Amino acid sequence: MFPYVNGESGFGPDDVELMARERVFSGYFAVDRLKLRHRRYDGEWTQPIQREVFISGDAVVVLPYDPVLDNVVLIEQFRAGPYANTNGANAQDAWLIETIAGRFETGEAPEAVARREAIEEAGCHLGQFFPMGVFYQSPGCIAEKIHYYCAITDSSELGGLHGCDHEDEDIRVIVMPRVKALEAISTGRICDITLAFALQWLELNRVRVLRDSGLLAPGRT
Numbered sequence: 001m002f003p004y005v006n007g008e009s010g011f012g013p014d015d016v017e018l019m020a021r022e023r024v025f026s027g028y029f030a031v032d033r034l035k036l037r038h039r040r041y042d043g044e045w046t047q048p049i050q051r052e053v054f055i056s057g058d059a060v061v062v063l064p065y066d067p068v069l070d071n072v073v074l075i076e077q078f079r080a081g082p083y084a085n086t087n088g089a090n091a092q093d094a095w096l097i098e099t100i101a102g103r104f105e106t107g108e109a110p111e112a113v114a115r116r117e118a119i120e121e122a123g124c125h126l127g128q129f130f131p132m133g134v135f136y137q138s139p140g141c142i143a144e145k146i147h148y149y150c151a152i153t154d155s156s157e158l159g160g161l162h163g164c165d166h167e168d169e170d171i172r173v174i175v176m177p178r179v180k181a182l183e184a185i186s187t188g189r190i191c192d193i194t195l196a197f198a199l200q201w202l203e204l205n206r207v208r209v210l211r212d213s214g215l216l217a218p219g220r221t
Contacts, residue, residue: 015039019048023055030055054142061101061148062114063198064124065178066155067215072181072202073124073155074174074195075100077163097174097184098192100124101146110147118151121162122173127152128213132201137194146194150202152213178202 016038025031032053037046064073076097083094102117104110111129118124132148155175163169176184181199184190190199202209 011039017045024052052141054144056142056144057103058145058147059101059103060110060113060117061099061146061194061198062118062126063099063148063150063195063202064118064122064126064153064155065150065202065209066153066175067210067213069155070178071155071175072178072199073100073122073153073158074098074176074181075121075162076172076174077170093191096192097190097195099195099198101194111149113147114149114151118153120164121169121171122158123160123162124153124155124158124173130205130209130212132198148194148198148201150198150205150209152209178206 016036018034018036020033020035022033023030024033032055034051034053035048036051037048040046065071066073074097076095078094079096080094082096083091086093100114100118100121102113102120104113108116114129115126118126128151130150132150134145134147136142137144137146158175159173161170161172163171178199181190182203185196185199190196
């Protein structure tokens with residue numbers, strides 16, 4: 001059996017042999033075809049396998065939270081994926097409630113991406129940041145790694161329509177009470193896994209967010 005070290009599998013760069021990589025599509029996303037083999041858990045090697053992978057660059061997600069009004073700032077926009085899922089039979093499902101998100105530009109730090117996208121997509125200024133973590137969302141077919149944040153904001157004057165014309169964005173801002181957003185997960189109104197994760201992270205960490213942002217006295221819950 002392949003050795004485990006401190007609970008980890010112990011695999012490294014020498015345990016994957018890349019035989020070929022070619023770009024088979026380039027458009028809004030790119031698709032690369034990989035031919036490779038990798039070390040198995042029993043120490044042997046797999047047969048050569050072929051996988052197609054979406055290449056889109058890494059991204060940042062941010063959930064703006066107003067701790068004074070207990071609101072979250074969300075956005076709604078058309079998404080081609082849900083539309084294609086039913087070939088348009090349930091076209092209304094293509095308008096998803098989501099978090100603010102965007103991809104890195106050259107040399108940008110994650111928090112800079114979040115601040116830029118919050119302004120572009122929601123006219124929202126962000127204050128203190130709380131990292132949630134860095135995750136792969138669908139590693140079986142997408143190379144994208146996503147940096148997740150919660151950030152403090154003032155939601156009292158937010159709303160309206162936003163987005164960049166040169167990116168064909170048509171975005172509606174939704175300021176929603178935190179509790180209502182959580183309920184919307186169970187009813188299916190919120191069906192975006194990124195947003196569901198971010199809201200549940202906030203639910204688990206809200207006391208710390210309040211305390212660290214100075215809105216909850218130390219020792220109180």
